[in-house]
Amino acid sequence: MSNLTISDLHVTVETPEGPKQILRGVDLTINSGETHAIMGPNGSGKSTLAYSIAGHPKYQVTQGSVLLDGEEVLEMSVDERARAGLFLAMQYPVEVPGVSVSNFLRTARTAIDGKAPALRQWVGEVREAMDDLRIDPAFAERSVNEGFSGGEKKRHEILQMQLLKPRFAILDETDSGLDVDALRIVSEGVNKARSTTDVGVLLITHYTRILQYIKPDHVHVFVDGKVAEQGGPELAEQLEAEGYDRFLAKA
Amino acid sequence: MTTDTTDSPVETTGLSTDHSRASADAAHSHGVRTSPGTSYADRFASTDPEAFEVPTGREEEWRFTPLRRLRGLLQDAPLRGEGVTADVRGVDGVTVQIVPVAESRRGLSGYVPIDRVSARAWAATEKVMTIDVPAGTEVAEPLVVTLTGDGGSEAVAGHLLVTVGANARASVVVFFEGSATYAENVEIVLGDGAALTFVSYQDWQPDAVHHSNAHAVVGRDAELKHVSVSFGGDLVRHDTTAVYDGPGGSAELLGLYFADAGQHIEHRLFVDHNEPKTRSDVLYKGALQGDGAHSVWIGNVLIRPEAEGIDTYELNRNLVLTDGARADSVPNLEIETGEIEGAGHASATGRFDDEQLFYLRARGIPEEAARRLVLRGFFAEMIGRIGVDVVGERMLAAIEAELEIAMQTAGAEVDA
Ligand SMILES: Nc1ncnc2c1ncn2[C@@H]1O[C@H](COP(=O)(O)OP(=O)(O)OP(=O)(O)O)[C@@H](O)[C@H]1O
Ligand SMILES: [Mg+2]
Numbered sequence: 001m002s003n004l005t006i007s008d009l010h011v012t013v014e015t016p017e018g019p020k021q022i023l024r025g026v027d028l029t030i031n032s033g034e035t036h037a038i039m040g041p042n043g044s045g046k047s048t049l050a051y052s053i054a055g056h057p058k059y060q061v062t063q064g065s066v067l068l069d070g071e072e073v074l075e076m077s078v079d080e081r082a083r084a085g086l087f088l089a090m091q092y093p094v095e096v097p098g099v100s101v102s103n104f105l106r107t108a109r110t111a112i113d114g115k116a117p118a119l120r121q122w123v124g125e126v127r128e129a130m131d132d133l134r135i136d137p138a139f140a141e142r143s144v145n146e147g148f149s150g151g152e153k154k155r156h157e158i159l160q161m162q163l164l165k166p167r168f169a170i171l172d173e174t175d176s177g178l179d180v181d182a183l184r185i186v187s188e189g190v191n192k193a194r195s196t197t198d199v200g201v202l203l204i205t206h207y208t209r210i211l212q213y214i215k216p217d218h219v220h221v222f223v224d225g226k227v228a229e230q231g232g233p234e235l236a237e238q239l240e241a242e243g244y245d246r247f248l249a250k251a
Numbered sequence: 252m253t254t255d256t257t258d259s260p261v262e263t264t265g266l267s268t269d270h271s272r273a274s275a276d277a278a279h280s281h282g283v284r285t286s287p288g289t290s291y292a293d294r295f296a297s298t299d300p301e302a303f304e305v306p307t308g309r310e311e312e313w314r315f316t317p318l319r320r321l322r323g324l325l326q327d328a329p330l331r332g333e334g335v336t337a338d339v340r341g342v343d344g345v346t347v348q349i350v351p352v353a354e355s356r357r358g359l360s361g362y363v364p365i366d367r368v369s370a371r372a373w374a375a376t377e378k379v380m381t382i383d384v385p386a387g388t389e390v391a392e393p394l395v396v397t398l399t400g401d402g403g404s405e406a407v408a409g410h411l412l413v414t415v416g417a418n419a420r421a422s423v424v425v426f427f428e429g430s431a432t433y434a435e436n437v438e439i440v441l442g443d444g445a446a447l448t449f450v451s452y453q454d455w456q457p458d459a460v461h462h463s464n465a466h467a468v469v470g471r472d473a474e475l476k477h478v479s480v481s482f483g484g485d486l487v488r489h490d491t492t493a494v495y496d497g498p499g500g501s502a503e504l505l506g507l508y509f510a511d512a513g514q515h516i517e518h519r520l521f522v523d524h525n526e527p528k529t530r531s532d533v534l535y536k537g538a539l540q541g542d543g544a545h546s547v548w549i550g551n552v553l554i555r556p557e558a559e560g561i562d563t564y565e566l567n568r569n570l571v572l573t574d575g576a577r578a579d580s581v582p583n584l585e586i587e588t589g590e591i592e593g594a595g596h597a598s599a600t601g602r603f604d605d606e607q608l609f610y611l612r613a614r615g616i617p618e619e620a621a622r623r624l625v626l627r628g629f630f631a632e633m634i635g636r637i638g639v640d641v642v643g644e645r646m647l648a649a650i651e652a653e654l655e656i657a658m659q660t661a662g663a664e665v666d667a
Contacts, residue, residue, distance in 0.1 A: 054613050057605065082615035094610035098628025107624065108614035143628070144610075160614060 002069050002085070004053075004168045004200060005029045009064035011045075011052045011225075019060065022048045024225035026064070028202075030168060035194065035201040037211055037236060040222030041244045046204045047091055049222070050172045054088040055081050068168070083112050085167030089157035089174050091204075096144040101156070102126070104144045105163055112164055129162045133189050134182075150177035158189040161199075169193070170202040175210040187213030208240045223247045291521045291551040291583075296363035300374055303367035312366070315547040315579055317515055320486045322432045322460055324368045324406055332377030334407035335431050340395040344388040345421060347396070348381045355379035357410060360438035362466035365490070369464040372434035375408035382423055386416030386442060393422035393448070393639050400431025400459060409435045413449060417442035417470070422639055423449050427483075430456040437465035441473040443497060448476040450642050454649070455483035457514075463489045469529070471497025478637050479535075481508040481516045482649045490519040495526035504533040504565075506548075507633045507646065509653045510576065512541025519549040520565075524558035533565035536633055538626065539576035540657055550582045550596065559590040569600040570629055572657055623654055 011023035022045045030036050040046055052059045053066055055078040066073040073081055096104070105126060110116045117125075130137060133155045145153050154174050161169050171190065175183055187210060193199055194214075203214060211219075211233065219235040221228045221244070228247045229235070297303065305325055306313040322328055339347050357379050364370035382394065400407070413423055419442070427433070441447055453461060461484050469475045481487045493502040508516045522531040537546045548567040569578035582596035603625060611621035630650055634643040 056609055077618070078609060078612040079615055079617050079621075082613055088613055090610070090613075094604075094606045096607050096610065096625065096628060098631035099611075099624050104611070104614075104624070107616055107620065108611075111615040111617060111620065164614065 002032045002167050002200070003029060004086075005065075005067045006049075006053070007065050007067075009049070009052065009066065010062045011048055012060050012062055013048070013058060014060070022059075022225055023052065026226050028220065028227060030200040030202055032167065032200050033194070033198045034218070035203060035214060035216045036218045036220060037216035038202060038204045038220045038222050039206065039236060039239050041248070044222050045225040046222050047172055048225075050088055050091075050170045050202075050204060053081075053086065053170060054078065079111065082164075082166075087161055087164060087166030087169040089154075089161060089169065089171040091172040091176070093145045093148075093153040093157055095146045097146050099144050100141050101144055102140040105160065108160065109163060126163065129159055129189075132162075132185075132192065133159050134185050135159060151179060151182045154178055155182065155186055155189075158186050162189060162193050165193070165197050166199055168200045168202070170204070172204045173206065174203075175205050175207060183210060184213060190214055208236045211236050221247055292523055292553050294365045296365050298364055298370055298373050300367055300370040303370055305367060312519070316488055316517060317486065320460065320515065321368070321462065322406060324371065324432065324434050324460070324462055328406050328432075330371055330375035330406050330408045330434060331403070332375060332408060334403045334405065335398050335400050335409055335433060337380060338397040338399065342390050342392045342394050344384065344390050345394045345423075346381075346383045346385075347394070348383075349378050350381060351378055352376055352410070355381060355412065356414075357412060357438070359412060359414065360440050360466050360468045361494075362436065362438050364436065365464060368434050368462045369436050372408040372410070372436055372462075375434075376410040376436070379410045379412055382411070382413045384415040384419045384421040384445075384447070386419055388416070388419045388421065390421040393424045393641060395424045395426065395641060397426045397428060400427070400429035400433060400455070402430040402456075406432035406434060409433060411435065411437045413437075413439045413447070415441045415445040415447045418444040420446040421448075423447065424452065424639060424642055425450065426452045426454055426645075427459075427461060428454050428456075430459045432460040433462070435461070435463040437463060439465065439467035439475065439477070441468065441470045441475055441500075443470040444472050445470055446474040448478065448637075448639060450478040450480065450637065450639060451489070452642060452645065453479075453481040453484055453487050454645070455487075457483060457485060459484040460486045461488070465489065465491045467491070467493045467502070469493060469495045469500035469502055472499040474501050474503075476503045476505065476637075478642070479506040479508075479518060480642065480646060481506075481518075482653070484514065484516070486515045488515075488517040488519075490521070492521040492523065493531065494523040495529045498526045498528045500526065501530040501532070503636075504531070504535075505633060505636055506535035506537075507630060508535075508537040508546055509649070510537065510539045510544040510546045511653070511656060512575075513543045515545045515547075517547035519547075519551075521551040522553070522563065522565075524552065524554045524561045524563065527558055528560045529558060530561065531563045531565070534633070534636070535567045536630060537568075537578065538570040538572060538629065538653070539578055540572040540653070542575035544576035545579075546577075547579045548581070548598075550598075551585075552583070552594070552596070553585045554587055554591060554594060556587045559588055560592055561594075562592040563594050565596045567598045568629075570626070571600060571602055572626075619658055622657070626650070626654060626657070
């Protein structure tokens, strides 16, 4: 049983006019096996939270902590965080020309396990995961994310989640840009990881549709750089019906 | 000029035309061309070294080159006819000969030296290496020639003539090794429907100087893939020209280079679309690391009024890995007809992409390994496009060796 505890997290980004405050004291705890949904208006800082946990150099943490089983994540390098068991499915996955998906996946898994996976078993595992996610085998030889459609990129993110078996996964708008079938397929992929690995999931989304497939235990409303309200799955329904006005007025 | 085209296995009519044009140009534009706006096609050409003034370094075509490091090639440094030995791994169907200039078909391509170094090399050349693929011959295995410099203090002149007859297909790879101050002229002549992959691979010792001017003629519907790979040498300056001798020909000019501290690697290209429905595709990729590493890429493409329906694209990309390295990149497209299929060029020089590194590291891949992946990826497509195994393998090994240097440098920076 692991936990990821975010406390009083303050984050700024550098702008030409000086540092700009984006996160203003985020508090959030996720335990293994739990799924938390974060919903909030555009620009409220959801991706900033995700990237800050992953350690993107663009974001400066000015206050607060992120503990993974009591260990300070903020003191780890980007790759150390991933090896400690954190995973971020990005809203905008990056293209890496000339690096094949299969080479990338194997290199990542080797880095995370500390040793190369047994070849035959690995090949089978990759094939099965790609199959589940309806990713054409030809993608294995394509360059990472290069020329992938929006939906293909998202599937590729979940493929990595399945193969890298993180302890905590942050999914940043993995549902955006997916067609109806893809949404179901990707959701099933996430659910498979949940059921086989006890991963804790932080699901950032704008829509309740994905929450019908991936049932959250908790829903957090994110406004102006912090959590404005918490509740159960019913909170998501309410947000979809009423929008964020109530919270914006309060903020 | 010693030009003899009588026994040519290729169709020569157009070639003689080319030749007279080159001579005519020479007559017209006598004097040193300095204005940067002037077309590359109007370059002054002559076999007489004294017809060229010694450049000052301010001329457009010399402004990037550290002239001092040419070791007097531009002035009067003695030039020997020998000092670079050839080792040939032959293939059936391809004839390789080393023949005295007088007995050679030097000048067959219509090439006339375009600068003082190449004119001096022309004058000093005693023997011509000729590689001939007779018409209709198809050879799958590449012919591999290794030219090794003996490290002598005196500069060496050389001339290579590659002829590929009509509808013949072959690959020719030239590896340069050892050390030399080498001034070279290269002629490549493709007959109608011929296909040639020609690779010039500079794997010199760090103190070598290599000045090379290549002139390729692409016959009707012929396909030239010209590849220049530069890892070694103190100064490498290659000027490659492709012209067409009939419609429908294509020229793919590929280059890969890696400049380390203090190295100067310069590639100058000129594609002269002088025939309709011809194609050219230029892709040069380079990486630079270390203090004073300098690469220069000049990509000139001219589309003449008669060159209707042509298609051209040129791209140069540079990855600058450390401070103190500099990549100059100048694409230049001159279009004299509106009736073209496509014409484009691009040039991009940048550092490691932080977003790419972040993405890889966010999957647990350590920074050093992530850099390796990105760098290998940067060159991966070149290896595929060059498509000659013996070259690809050597390039991979060379890139790994460069990565070792890169990692040591990165380590030193972290330690400091
Ligand atoms: N370099 C920057 N300069 C100025 N503002 C920035 C910069 N980078 C991010 N921001 C701002 O930070 C805020 C939070 O951005 P973030 O991407 O975290 O929002 P989000 O909640 O993920 O939005 P969305 O729902 O649209 O994905 C936005 O207002 C954004 O414009
Ligand atoms: Mg976002």
